[in-house]
Amino acid sequence: xxxxxxxxxxxxxxxxxxxxxxxxxxxxxxxxxxxxxxxxxxxxxxxxxxxxxxxxxxxxxxxxxxxxxxxxxxxxxxxxxxxxxxxxxxxxxxxxxxxxxxxxxxxxxxxxxxxxxxxxxxxxxxxxxxxxxxxxxxxxxxxxxxxxxxxxxxxxxxxxxxxxxxxxxxxxxxxxxxxxxxxxxxxxxxxxxxxxxxxxxxxxxxxxxxxxxxxxxxxxxxxxxxxxxxxxxxxxxxxxxxxxxxxxxxxxxxxxxxxxxxxxxxxxxxxxxxxxxxxxxxxxxxxxxxxxxxxxxxxxxxxxxxxxxxxxxxx
Ligand SMILES: Nc1ncnc2c1ncn2[C@@H]1O[C@H](COP(=O)(O)OP(=O)(O)O)[C@@H](O)[C@H]1O
Ligand SMILES: [Mg+2]
Numbered sequence: 115x116x117x118x119x120x121x122x123x124x125x126x127x128x129x130x131x132x133x134x135x136x137x138x139x140x141x142x143x144x145x146x147x148x149x150x151x152x153x154x155x156x157x158x159x160x161x162x163x164x165x166x167x168x169x170x171x172x173x174x175x176x177x178x179x180x181x182x183x184x185x186x187x188x189x190x191x192x193x194x195x196x197x198x199x200x201x202x203x204x205x206x207x208x209x210x211x212x213x214x215x216x217x218x219x220x221x222x223x224x225x226x227x228x229x230x231x232x233x234x235x236x237x238x239x240x241x242x243x244x245x246x247x248x249x250x251x252x253x254x255x256x257x258x259x260x261x262x263x264x265x266x267x268x269x270x271x272x273x274x275x276x277x278x279x280x281x282x283x284x285x286x287x288x289x290x291x292x293x294x295x296x297x298x299x300x301x302x303x304x305x306x307x308x309x310x311x312x313x314x315x316x317x318x319x320x321x322x323x324x325x326x327x328x329x330x331x332x333x334x335x336x337x338x339x340x341x342x343x344x345x346x347x348x349x350x351x352x353x354x355x356x357x358x359x360x361x362x363x364x365x366x367x368x369x370x371x372x373x374x375x376x377x378x379x380x381x382x383x384x385x386x387x388x389x390x391x392x393x394x395x396x397x398x399x400x401x402x403x404x405x406x407x408x409x410x411x412x413x414x415x416x417x418x419x420x421x422x423x424x425x426x427x428x429x
Contacts, residue, residue: 121184123148123275123306124169129178131164138164140330141178146323148274151297151307153321155314157417160327162310163203166279169308170200183275199273203280205264209253213244213263216252217270224271231270238266242296258289265296275306282316294319314412318342326416333420345411345419349379350392353405366399367392376404 124146131139138161146152154162167173169182171191180187183197207216214235221231239248242262247255252263261281268276278297282290297320301307311317317324318338326334326341334341354360354376364371369380382388389408396403 121148121181122146123150123183124152124308125179125181126165126169127179129165129168129180130176131161131168131173132176137330139168139175142325142327142330142332144325144332146306146308148306149301149304150322151301151309151320153317153324154308154310154327155312155317155324155416156310156327157312161330162327163279165327166200166202166277166308166310169194170198170277171195172200196271197273198275198277199268199271200277201261201265201268201279201281203283205260206267207252207255207260207264210251212249212251213255213259214239214248216263216267220267220270226270234270234272238269242266243292256289258285258292261285261289261293262296265293269300273305275308276300278307278309280310280312283312290316314416315410326420328417328420334416341416342411345415347381348408348410350382350389351407351409352378352380352396352403354378355402355404359402362399362401363396363403366395366401 122145124144126142126144128141128143129139130137130141142165144152144154154165156162164173168175169180169187171187171194174188182194185191185193185197187194208219211219217235217238218231221234224231226234239245242265244259244263244266247259252260255263265278265281281297282293285293294316297307297309307320309317309320321338323336324334324338324341325332334344352363354363357373357376360371360373360376360378363369363378367378367380369378371378380392382392
């Protein structure tokens with residue numbers, strides 16, 4: 115990548131794509147500096163996979179300027195492919211092959227030669243905690259193991275830029291954490307990561323910069339802190355058995371009341387300290403609380419704040 119020694123790893127300007135008359139990308143701009151994690155955040159159907167497919171040469175765009183690793187995916191696909199690894203939303207793992215065989219097959223596709231292929235495969239099995247499972251067919255793997263193998267396969271060519279399309283969707287919390295750590299380790303080695311996700315907490319956890327995709331446009335872009343600064347914070351919700359208790363609580367605490375639902379919302383991040391203070395005040399005023407829940411901002415809040423509409427189906 116000598117031509118891009120200091121340039122951004124990924125650049126798009128005015129990127130457009132429609133399927134028939136359905137406009138999916140309506141002129142989007144992206145800039146991803148080398149060695150950083152960029153997260154494209156958006157609900158189902160927003161166009162995340164379409165973007166990844168265009169940037170990784172799998173499909174063409176209808177317009178706009180794109181550079182990946184200094185190359186144009188449309189006119190220099192080989193240059194792009196040599197620089198990238200892609201882990202798709204749907205696994206490239208062959209269930210009939212063992213983990214090791216899947217990796218060696220990938221090594222073959224990269225023309226690595228037997229020796230190098232074996233070395234890289236062994237290193238990746240080690241790095242992704244798959245040594246014990248290496249000789250078992252991938253069909254027997256757990257969801258988390260399959261994702262790890264999938265990612266390992268995309269790394270066999272030692273790419274400088276990695277596309278991860280919803281790498282943790284459907285994973286249990288523990289596998290999700292493992293995947294996050296793997297992603298951090300990759301970035302620490304200087305790799306650039308383009309990550310798509312439906313989860314605000316994931317983008318918040320990992321990304322240097324986040325872009326929010328909605329209706330074919332980037333509706334917000336910035337660091338996680340900048341983005342969260344634009345959305346309402348979390349709150350603590352209290353529910354009461356009767357209107358009298360609710361009224362007492364409002365006098366004591368303020369907040370936003372709902373007389374029908376007998377609830378009171380109090381701004382706060384749900385930190386342990388704040389909760390303790392709140393409970394102490396309720397106790398001191400002898401106020402009965404039926405139920406308490408902590409609400410942290412999620413993708414739905416982002417969309418409500420940025421676009422005025424809710425995008426995420428209730429889960
Ligand atoms: N090959 C295709 N033909 C027609 N429509 C498509 C095709 N691929 C994606 N779409 C549509 O484009 C929109 C964006 O899809 P996608 O990029 O997969 O979204 P996301 O990955 O954010 O869930 C969706 O409405 C989807 O139905
Ligand atoms: Mg997708």
